[in-house]
Amino acid sequence: MKNGPDGSLVEPLILAAGGRDGDLLRLVDEHGLEAITDVLAAEVASRCEPPALQQDVPVGLRVTQGGRTIEHVLTVSSGGVDSRRGPADAAPVHITTDVLCLARSVYGPPSFDGAATRQVTVRPERVTPAADQPSEGRPAREFGIGSRALRGADSPNPAALAAQAVSSAMAGRDRDLGDLALRFGSDKWGVWHWYTQHYDRHFASLRHEPVRVLEIGIGGYYDPAAGGGSLRMWKNYFSRGIVHGLDIYDKSGLDELRLHTFVGSQNDAGFLRDLAEQHGPFDIVIDDGSHVNEHILASFDTLLPHVRPGGWYVIEDIQTSYWPQYGGTSGAQAGPGTSIGLLKQLIDGLEHQEANHPRDFSPSYTDRHVVGLHLYHNLAFIQKGDNNEGTIPPWVKRTPLNYFYPAQNG
Ligand SMILES: C[S@@+](CC[C@H](N)C(=O)[O-])C[C@H]1O[C@@H](n2cnc3c(N)ncnc32)[C@H](O)[C@@H]1O
Structure with missing residues (x-):
């Protein structure tokens, strides 16, 4: 299975994302849903601002079209975000989106942020914050559902941080x-x-x-x-x-x-x-x-x-x-x-x-x-550009200054 994005698809995808649905669908038909989602997932990964995490958190990206789903795993860490195609069942975070909406969110006009078209589910109990992981003489801390699950004792839940990093990268909000x-x-x-x-x-x-x-x-x-x-x-x-x-x-x-x-x-x-x-x-x-x-x-x-x-x-x-x-x-x-x-x-x-x-x-x-x-x-x-506006009418240059400013030049 080819896992890296095909760079030659980027420019056509950018142009189609600014056009009509039909343009995007033709591109998906021509190159396949897998190849298109490889590009979009890699783009989202490169836009993510890595949160301060003490462990890697996998985020499952499910991209759908006409009854088909392609899965990617975006591995979020404090050093960066890496994307690869593959099953994401065990991930604590899942983001599901239609391929046209994802393409528009990522490469379309900024007026479309796609937030309403994405479904984000977070299962915080699937991640144990590093601070709570078992160490010698100390058992793993329970991390159940509820407000404590979202925040933990001292820091936000890693799953929530990873979900926010990927969602925010998909929304395309402008950074300074x-x-x-x-x-x-x-x-x-x-x-x-x-x-x-x-x-x-x-x-x-x-x-x-x-x-x-x-x-x-x-x-x-x-x-x-x-x-x-x-x-x-x-x-x-x-x-x-x-x-x-x-x-x-x-x-x-x-x-x-x-x-x-x-x-x-x-x-x-x-x-x-x-x-x-x-x-x-x-x-x-x-x-x-x-x-x-x-x-x-x-x-x-x-x-x-x-x-x-x-x-x-x-x-x-x-x-x-x-x-x-x-x-x-x-x-x-x-x-x-x-x-x-x-x-x-x-x-x-x-x-x-x-x-x-x-x-x-x-x-x-x-x-x-x-x-x-x-x-x-x-x-x-x-x-x-084209520096060819033409000049000021020639008679202006020849006209004595006291014609325009009689009071000053008497
Ligand atoms: C000031 S750094 C560029 C910094 C970068 N643009 C940035 O803002 O992060 C200058 C670079 O120009 C390269 N450079 C020096 N002479 C060059 C030449 N004749 N042609 C092309 N690049 C050259 C150097 O190797 C160096 O990597």
């Missing part, structure tokens, strides 16, 4: 991006940087859209098992998004459903182009890689054409514009060839229709496609 950064170990909030508030301001409206995100720089440097904090944070934040990360070090051990890693340098235009042609266009590209100015400019040149209109290109840590060891300028003003130099150039480009250019001037790609710039301490958001 700063909380997610801390939970998954991204430095975008809390130690060196205070970026998540700005990200949330610009990305909140995309949170439940089927976006494609590419982040340069996975983290953890040469340690293959380390890093991935921001990719996991984005996966959790963008509930229907596909998240790609690239790094000069191989991070393939971090790959999971909706999260893909690639090895290569952000300074290698050919590699970036191939990756973008295969996995783009992207709604969002974030550069949190080497922070070497030459690399930042090279990646921007290559990847901006692969950002979809209306999408965003974000550059983190632009302070290296002033750090000579990163190719920055040592003086008070960042020069050309730095990320801040690029941003200054983009401001002139944004206004290219207003500036006094020679007749044979032809606007560059960025002049024509950057429509917004939002700058914060060490962080820049660049919005892509």
